[in-house]
Amino acid sequence: MHVSFNIAADLEAAMQTAAFTAGLEPGAFSPELRPADPRHGDFQANGALGYAKSRQLNPRAVAEQLLATLPRAVRDAFDVNIAGPGFINFRLKPATLLAWLNAYDSAEHLKSGAATFYSGRHYVVDYGSPNTAKQMHVGHIRSIIIGEAICRLLEFCGASVVRDNHLGDWGTQFGKILYGYRHFLDRDALERDPLEEFERLYKAADLACKADPGALEESRLALVRLQQGEPDAVALWQQVNQVSTDVLKPLYTLLGVHYDHFLGESFYRDKVGQVYHELTTAGIAEESQGALVVFHPEHPRFAQQPFIVRKSDGASNYASTDLATMVYRVEHFAADGVIIVTDTRQNDHLEQLWLTTRKWFAATGRRLPEFHHVTFGTILGEDGKAIKTRSGDPIRLKALLAEAEERAFALVTEKSPELPETERRDIANAVGLGAVRYADLSQNRSSDYIFSWEKILSFEGNTAPYLLYAVTRIQSIFRKAGFDPADAAATAGATGPETAGEITLARKLVGFATVLTLTTAQLRPHFLCTYLYELAGEFSTFYVADKVIVDDPAVRARRLLLCARTLLVLETGLNLLGLRTLARM
């Protein structure tokens, strides 16, 4: 029996065929196939309701018609019934469940099943993208974690992905650092910890600029000199960037993120002239108060609120470089889609960027890519305000991750004191970093969320420790049974699921395909998290109800198959989210 990875897609196509055969008006019927409440089925088609309503028909009668013309293959694979006002419910038969479980038996096979979703599509994902001359703090973590998960998900679903770190390495902060370097430099401090000193210089200069217009003016001029290529300024700028990336890279390594490129704003410094020229020539940009700006008359707000493309002192800003970046990504990387992962505070900027890009590309005959601004909210402390240290400074990312590992180590030591310390350290790394990561991904990214160590490291609820624990329990079963989880001998001759626990678990496993389509379509990793949490829950229920290691070889193979596939889907899913899984903890 052949069974597709994404069963829903086949079913949807079959429904269209049935509609045609049944003589429903062509083009007017949409199956509206959705995952169903498990009490009703695995999928439900709601299309009969809308179709019937618009044509003054009885929706149940339309559903009956569709049901009568369903292809034979659908009836073989599903139990089908009509319920309520005209919902058509499809429930996977045990034989179909078994066929799917047999077909998708490895990460490679799951991936090749999913690869049709985005096959041949090229995406550039811009995430992380910190400013240089600063330490990374908690504020940077969401972009890194969400961005990386999106990259992995798209790749798994067949896309080719370019990971681009669009460093903020060319902005106004350099004018201030140049100013600070000239007036406040502490050479010993620079020697000891250069990044620390550059950050201090920036802050000192920033304060000076707020207090003294002369300082502000000097900083601006310093930036212009840098952007004009003055050697002293350029040398200092290079030093700052070198020091910064030296500090950034180990953090990315710790987080398992490997960028293909670090094309920061400065990379585009020789490409902004073309932007000014084309926008002016096309009549999209205009001079206003000495600056080059774009207004969008058709827009209620951006008709008045300018998109400043070149500052009045001639310097570029992030609008200039972002526009140049858009062209580079389409022309150099042949991007079909551009995804930028930043917090919601940049909504206006990115909306203006996109409005401008559309007009500009139309005027110059360029191909317009898909554009997704993947936004996210702020991480809050337990007081409901933006998270900070007690002294009011931002929490450094490095310190946060170290604390996560430390707290996880204490927990593991408490729960499993018998394990050797090196293993407990390793577990603490996976659990601690996984907990931070999962906390960020498991909630809808558009909301702010409250960060609590107690909550994210809890073994109860939708957390990394709970999911990692489910993985280790399954591993433990295989250890006890004397098989490697990937060993086909363990599950040879397995028949379809029979008990309530087995069937529920198997149905959930098949749902992996649906959740991948939903997660990538909306670029919201929390859909996958919710799914994995539910899967782990179904496994726990099954685990209590149905003993796996039993004498009857048929029952044992059948249940080991479910264990093996649950392990596979949990590990695959968690890896897509960037979590490392464990054999024991």
Added chain:
RNA sequence: GCGAAUGUAGCACAAUGGAUAGUGUGAUGGCCUCCGAAGCCAUUGAUCCGGGUUCGACUCCCGGCAUUCGCACCA
């Protein structure tokens, strides 16, 4: 002032316009001679307010309210 995001049990979070709004925590009561109880089962409790669209609204539209954020040379 204009705009955006958010508003769901005491608390923290789910719900691509579908059927009885799910889960964790908390509280209460059960389940280990049995594969890891870091677990499982059960009870308890909620859609900010007012209109509208729809066969059907937490979801879409309009008007309020609340919180957070953004709005001419930071990114």
